[in-house]
Amino acid sequence: MKKILFAVFAFVMAIGVANVSAQMMGKNDNPKVGGAAMFKTKDIIDNAVNSADHTTLVAAVKAAGLVETLKSKGPFTVFAPVNSAFEALPAGTVETLLKPENKATLTKVLTYHVLAGNFSSKDVVAAIKKGNGKAEFTTVAGGKISAMLEGNKVILMDEKGGRSTVTIADVKQSNGVIHVVDSVLLPN
Numbered sequence: 001m002k003k004i005l006f007a008v009f010a011f012v013m014a015i016g017v018a019n020v021s022a023q024m025m026g027k028n029d030n031p032k033v034g035g036a037a038m039f040k041t042k043d044i045i046d047n048a049v050n051s052a053d054h055t056t057l058v059a060a061v062k063a064a065g066l067v068e069t070l071k072s073k074g075p076f077t078v079f080a081p082v083n084s085a086f087e088a089l090p091a092g093t094v095e096t097l098l099k100p101e102n103k104a105t106l107t108k109v110l111t112y113h114v115l116a117g118n119f120s121s122k123d124v125v126a127a128i129k130k131g132n133g134k135a136e137f138t139t140v141a142g143g144k145i146s147a148m149l150e151g152n153k154v155i156l157m158d159e160k161g162g163r164s165t166v167t168i169a170d171v172k173q174s175n176g177v178i179h180v181v182d183s184v185l186l187p188n
Contacts, residue, residue: 030170030172031168033053033171034050034054034082035051036052038051038171038172040174042173043174044071044078044175044178045058045061047171047173047178048080048178054080056081056094057081057082060106061110063100063106064107065107066110066111075176076115076140077114077115077119077176077178078176078178078179079113079114079156079164080113080178080181081181085164085182085184107141109141111139111140111141112185112187114139115138116140118177120170120177121154121169121170128147133149134147134148141187143188144159145185159187159188160188162183162184163183166179166181167181
């Protein structure tokens with residue numbers, strides 16, 4: 001009888017542990033970015049610093065003095081370029097932008113990747129459909145970016161005609177959402 005009770009107790013405990021594990025996993029159903037887990041309970045900066053794919057973006061945000069802004073309540077939608085997006089810019093561009101005397105230009109470029117509000121991929125796609133294939137968004141920098149669909153991919157177009165593809169969508173943050181993009185968007 002003791003063996004049966006022990007077996008039942010062990011089975012009940014195993015189910016309880018499995019349920020707790022499933023609940024804990026469900027609390028962080030965000031995709032990994034740059035090899036790191038992204039947590040809904042952390043803000044944009046606290047998650048971004050853990051992504052190996054966003055070290056250039058994080059350095060630029062620090063140089064522009066935007067850390068506190070992106071740690072604030074928000075909400076913000078950030079189109080976050082990966083390191084290779086910055087590397088694809090003409091030689092010397094990143095180094096020039098990171099110089100203290102170019103802080104205003106760097107800030108404009110970075111805030112051009114940010115929307116005030118929380119725009120999930122579902123929201124962006126709905127706006128594209130409502131706009132008959134194209135949606136326009138005003139960035140925190142005051143410029144415009146356009147969004148369209150190519151197949152099932154969201155494509156962004158900057159004011160200069162440059163294109164960027166959302167490669168990872170809906171990385172939820174405590175103060176907004178990040179969509180990883182493969183190119184740097186440039187304002188006029």
